[in-house]
Amino acid sequence: GFAKVDNHRSLRNGFPEVIYCEGKSLAEIEAIVKEMLKHENNILASRAEKEVYQQIKKIAPEAVYYERPKMIFIEKRKLKKTKSKILVVSGGTSDMPVAEEAVITAEALGNSVERLYDVGVAGIHRLLGNLDKLDDAEVIITVAGMEGALASVIGGLVDKPVIAVPTSVGYGANFGGLSALLTMLNSCASGIGVVNIDNGFGAAYLASTINLQIEKAREEG
Amino acid sequence: GFAKVDNHRSLRNGFPEVIYCEGKSLAEIEAIVKEMLKHENNILASRAEKEVYQQIKKIAPEAVYYERPKMIFIEKRKLKKTKSKILVVSGGTSDMPVAEEAVITAEALGNSVERLYDVGVAGIHRLLGNLDKLDDAEVIITVAGMEGALASVIGGLVDKPVIAVPTSVGYGANFGGLSALLTMLNSCASGIGVVNIDNGFGAAYLASTINLQIEKAREEG
Amino acid sequence: GFAKVDNHRSLRNGFPEVIYCEGKSLAEIEAIVKEMLKHENNILASRAEKEVYQQIKKIAPEAVYYERPKMIFIEKRKLKKTKSKILVVSGGTSDMPVAEEAVITAEALGNSVERLYDVGVAGIHRLLGNLDKLDDAEVIITVAGMEGALASVIGGLVDKPVIAVPTSVGYGANFGGLSALLTMLNSCASGIGVVNIDNGFGAAYLASTINLQIEKAREEG
Amino acid sequence: GFAKVDNHRSLRNGFPEVIYCEGKSLAEIEAIVKEMLKHENNILASRAEKEVYQQIKKIAPEAVYYERPKMIFIEKRKLKKTKSKILVVSGGTSDMPVAEEAVITAEALGNSVERLYDVGVAGIHRLLGNLDKLDDAEVIITVAGMEGALASVIGGLVDKPVIAVPTSVGYGANFGGLSALLTMLNSCASGIGVVNIDNGFGAAYLASTINLQIEKAREEG
Amino acid sequence: GFAKVDNHRSLRNGFPEVIYCEGKSLAEIEAIVKEMLKHENNILASRAEKEVYQQIKKIAPEAVYYERPKMIFIEKRKLKKTKSKILVVSGGTSDMPVAEEAVITAEALGNSVERLYDVGVAGIHRLLGNLDKLDDAEVIITVAGMEGALASVIGGLVDKPVIAVPTSVGYGANFGGLSALLTMLNSCASGIGVVNIDNGFGAAYLASTINLQIEKAREEG
Amino acid sequence: GFAKVDNHRSLRNGFPEVIYCEGKSLAEIEAIVKEMLKHENNILASRAEKEVYQQIKKIAPEAVYYERPKMIFIEKRKLKKTKSKILVVSGGTSDMPVAEEAVITAEALGNSVERLYDVGVAGIHRLLGNLDKLDDAEVIITVAGMEGALASVIGGLVDKPVIAVPTSVGYGANFGGLSALLTMLNSCASGIGVVNIDNGFGAAYLASTINLQIEKAREEG
Amino acid sequence: GFAKVDNHRSLRNGFPEVIYCEGKSLAEIEAIVKEMLKHENNILASRAEKEVYQQIKKIAPEAVYYERPKMIFIEKRKLKKTKSKILVVSGGTSDMPVAEEAVITAEALGNSVERLYDVGVAGIHRLLGNLDKLDDAEVIITVAGMEGALASVIGGLVDKPVIAVPTSVGYGANFGGLSALLTMLNSCASGIGVVNIDNGFGAAYLASTINLQIEKAREEG
Amino acid sequence: GFAKVDNHRSLRNGFPEVIYCEGKSLAEIEAIVKEMLKHENNILASRAEKEVYQQIKKIAPEAVYYERPKMIFIEKRKLKKTKSKILVVSGGTSDMPVAEEAVITAEALGNSVERLYDVGVAGIHRLLGNLDKLDDAEVIITVAGMEGALASVIGGLVDKPVIAVPTSVGYGANFGGLSALLTMLNSCASGIGVVNIDNGFGAAYLASTINLQIEKAREEG
């Protein structure tokens, strides 16, 4: 027989099941959530329009909606928060939906999360005034659009895992986020792992697998 | 004043200084190594042709050369190996130089490293016959060229940090590694962090920052 | 004079005429169908909005509409189904419209068709649990978006003709299906023929020319 | 346990093992061939420079070298040729290495193969004067560089499986074969399966899986 | 002083002034037309929505609207038609708006124009059945989308000036007309001049400069 | 039966046969030329290295070599030169090989040809000081690399057929001639037909079909 | 501590604060403006729809709206205009929104600005008839879409700083402004600095930093 | 008649004539230099291999060769240095040839130039420790490869003209400098003018036109 390799996940009760709503009809989403509600796991829905939330609320009244990142969270069991921390850093106001997608996802996966927003290179002194926040975290997610230089600057400042999320914020030669994506892949600061454009969810998921490994090591010695 | 944020690195004696040799003259490399030899750090040189090694050996007889990944390592102090492990998985024979760049780098940074080679999707049963190796590691680096599907398959099998390195192996519509790069960025398996094409060094560096956080947590509780 | 080379098609009564509706007005489509109805061939319309169906139904009451793939089928003569089978495999829910376009087309061309859906690499055990289905078919169509790794995995498992359809499902560095397309073209598993992004019709058409050759050989010895 | 799904291949004694030589050292290739020679399968090496052949000949005197496609074939057991035929059609003289890679591969896999060369659209009357050849084959491989229109013309003339191989022949806005590749993917003639640029091997492999299915049906009824 | 080089244009009374309407407001277009109406030249407006026509008709009741190519023509003086002919050939129904833009433009510039539509390579016998039309014209414009192979086929059949217009008709790897554009630029048939995607106007303009040179030579000897 | 449509070509004795030498071996070229020498046509070889010329000279002593455009011309019958003229305009010194390829080709096809070189936009006064040359020609070929603006400037100055050849001269964001190619396709000056990057031959061939039509009209009235 | 390096800006009272409105909600913009209104700086909002203006007017009645470039300017202190001048040159009518964004921005930053519009290469005599305007300015901004050749022509005519703004005006192979962008980057006229597609604001900002340096030198000697 | 618009250049005796050597033969370069030596201007040759220098030295013994940027300078008249300064900032060692091309060019054009090298974002404290150098210059040129973030960081620190030169330093997803180019075009720091990849000459030329305007204003008041 064939079996899922690692089962650290199943050891942590409450670990959410996830629905990516884009491209699914209201009826499809409702059916999937109904199925999921039969188990005792938490449920996280991403890229969900408000109408989706309104429908889901009827069958899961404890559902909470996060407007900016368009996420729904149904918490059926509280997860113990990790001791180590994920810091989400973002460049500008327009990057916030993606940054918040990362924050909500990371929290739903049981991580302690901090925010450091609006510290893009156009106002680099704001970043340099918050070095202690970089110092305090175990894993850093940097979210940046336009040219995405923020990821490089942070990668140059710390020696910790940095997960970089390019956003599609920008226009013209930005080519829908390509510019920030290439910046992050070519960064002369070592130690940066890149995810897809606007993929706050994926960044948080990766950061969480890292953070849970750290947590497990702390707990198990 | 301004200071490097975290100093976990300096706490670990023997942590290497790194030279990227591509595009530097023999004389330049020699000068840099001479300067570095004044400190007691280990030295790691990447993308170094054999001639470079022969020259460096004259001023640092303890230098070791790794042919496949074209790396030189000068070990002046032994680093304690980590308890947790980085596993480097690769698709085919041609991906080996990049995979070995990752292995040598990770080891030079003090990590315990395992290899699982030649398990690309064209012979997927070889991968499925080695699930215990995936199970044993704390961090996984997957190295794959052509279409890079290996990263997706592994990402779907485990819930640990997966660092994916696309290689430039392939031809035609491969566009110098673009195909594998896009595969890894768009993977439907969550939790994959991508580095630049052929960047085995960067993948190992990121894996190492993750592994050292794990190690630190284990040691400090 | 000049003549269509092979006439296997005309030998099979009921072989449909095809209309590609995208970019044609309702009036144009109606006119074409009216013209076609004068012959005794079946009629298959692809990329047809519901309004098109409602209009066509008035002049061809036997018309059937398939919502997901947006296809209309007018069956004026029943085709004998082939003994050998085409299997349509798909990755995720969002790939279903394209997968169904392949299924309906293949059936309209007289083929026996099986489905194996939702077996993408993020849940690869589901695929591995259905190896008998791969074993049973003569030709396989794999439909996958995002990074399209499913085609590679299947190509590595079987030694039969595999037709791969990249879908435009995904976002960011997916570039409208380019990522899955490149994956399929660069697959390290040999024996994969690729069609245009979202072209379920073309994949089924090719699979059908293969299957009909097999059928003909079986019948004619 | 896990097993290769279909075993039609192993049923046919003499079916070759394949080595892709590009990027492998002489020593590596020699070692692989030595290993392969222990079994009784035929051996096919692609993208092999003449030096490789000269070395291999020493350990396998029956090895034959094909200059144009740079292939080595070691035939240890004769395969029965198929009754049905694969036709390889090519545009111009410069496409011949790729066309011959397809021919030699298809023959090594046990297929009966015909050639129809130099019938590109710049001299379309030559193609139109050979319609019987198109008529006679069960599967067609079309090899074309520059704008690759040949594939479309052939796809429009027949209702059989057409495998299209774009070549990198051309310059300027050809972008290394991209032009022919896009032509083949976007062909308005249905029923064309496309492989990677210059991938004569892959086209023949796919054509062979088709042809062997036809053959099996003929034999098994 | 500086002067327009050649004045063949001004010698031909009635030669139109041209407005490209896309991206201009109704008010702007109206103002420009009013200004133009002060002279005795014909006026041709391209990419004009029906609303534009309805507005222009109020100030120029002789204005005629062509629905498919969205063009308005105001003929204030009749141009003598050329003796030599421009033939506009197109692939499929969806290419007709672009083909008609070429036809109307060429006629407005005083040329005799013939049409040969729906002769794409998927039904190449229709083209081969109309070789006399190719023979009769002095200049040929070929309009084709998808893979654009029609231009190559025609270029291979004749030794006259062929102007090729790629259209944006298609989807997926068509990339908005790029596929047809590259086909036409890389055609192995010599003697093809290419214009921008969907630029029926430009093709006709170029064809007209050619045809008028021919006409002038005929008249002036 | 099927026949080449127009036979204006065969009417003009001496019209050359053409060999494109790139990618052909010395032996192949020699064989082709030998075959051609059996007929009484002129022979034009493009992209021919000096070694090719030295070999050809042995079998055709009347062969002439043009170093810059790397062309060989074997004139067996003198063509009467056209009365109307083709003008070849080029931007900079580095564009000369391509410009000369156009000149030699056009002359070999029987056209009267003029040159106007080194008049790129960086020294636009040189172009403006030669307006009479533009005035004198019937057809203009403009050859330009880097950003290719020269084609637009000329297109804006004249109302004659302008054939534009982008060259690969440049570096960086030039992308091997893409920049000049796009400039020419998007020119706001109407009436420009574009050929492939560095394709001086194709431009001359097209210009010649135009010029021969003009000539024919002049002669036949 | 860390401080903004140069403070020429703060020396000039009235220098505006800037809001980029695209992607911000009405509420967010209002909040930012309210905050800004507490200081005595001028306020400039770019990419602002009319609704934004109507809302802002309620809290800042002195706000002025510029329709074409969609900009709002709130002038709380008059800036002394510079003696030296910025000239904004544009190609066609459709480039005007971008050109006006540059004009309004430059004026809001305290510069004397001149306009020279509709002088694209299709009507190059209009540019050549206005050479005195080019002569009079200290800095030139050229705004051009389609192939963007205007920037090259101007760069070839003057020896002053030229800032080039490619616009997204065009279609087909224009690829959203890429064509004009590449033209400007590859211009054979030296001394051209390029900004992002449609970035009139950025061009004016750069021109203004240049002009203010000139002004400062004039005043301070 | 037509005349070069501004003649500030000719007012400054000694202003060099420039030769771009790439793609020119030794003989051609020698001929051009001989011609130039007849005037009393300085001569600057870029992209000149050492052999070129050795040849030129014979006819102009005062010629000086700069190895890194491969430039030759023949100074026949000393230019008065400007009072205001151009600062050239670069990221890493590999960017030095381009940075030095900018320095030598700027000096040859009569500017006072300062260097600030090796201050890339991977060691951002080195940049922050040299803010006074940024403060001291009137115009800044930033040269950076890989992801090019340095330009953004500097653009965020100063309010002066910043000219950004992307270099082709990097590999993989760097695509020959595209990554740094896009970064600089999309920078969220306003006031950056971008030149072509590796175009140190062009950046210096633009910086010089700016600096000379400043100088002129200082002198003329």
Ligand SMILES: Nc1ncnc2c1ncn2[C@@H]1O[C@H](COP(=O)(O)O)[C@@H](O)[C@H]1O
């Ligand atoms: N979904 C589809 N994608 C691509 N081609 C199609 C599709 N549906 C139909 N076709 C092709 O379009 C042709 C009909 O096109 P038309 O004559 O434009 O309606 C058929 O012969 C098919 O080859």
Ligand SMILES: Nc1ncnc2c1ncn2[C@@H]1O[C@H](COP(=O)(O)O)[C@@H](O)[C@H]1O
């Ligand atoms: N010319 C070729 N192009 C692409 N794939 C090939 C080619 N020749 C052989 N192969 C594939 O490469 C595999 C062998 O790869 P390797 O194990 O690296 O030698 C074979 O199983 C084939 O599937």
Ligand SMILES: Nc1ncnc2c1ncn2[C@@H]1O[C@H](COP(=O)(O)O)[C@@H](O)[C@H]1O
């Ligand atoms: N049209 C524009 N294009 C690019 N950048 C702009 C534009 N308008 C304003 N900006 C920049 O955007 C910054 C304000 O951005 P934000 O804080 O997001 O409103 C300003 O400091 C400018 O540098």
Ligand SMILES: Nc1ncnc2c1ncn2[C@@H]1O[C@H](COP(=O)(O)O)[C@@H](O)[C@H]1O
């Ligand atoms: N490194 C360089 N990159 C780009 N353009 C250059 C460079 N060096 C010189 N140039 C330009 O090339 C022109 C000389 O070109 P040419 O006449 O071909 O030698 C000069 O006027 C400069 O504008």
Ligand SMILES: [Mg+2]
């Ligand atoms: Mg770091």
Ligand SMILES: [Mg+2]
């Ligand atoms: Mg996983």
Ligand SMILES: [Mg+2]
């Ligand atoms: Mg297979």
Ligand SMILES: [Mg+2]
């Ligand atoms: Mg067909």
Ligand SMILES: [Mg+2]
């Ligand atoms: Mg022709």
Ligand SMILES: [Mg+2]
């Ligand atoms: Mg013109």
Ligand SMILES: [Mg+2]
């Ligand atoms: Mg200039």
Ligand SMILES: [Mg+2]
């Ligand atoms: Mg700034």
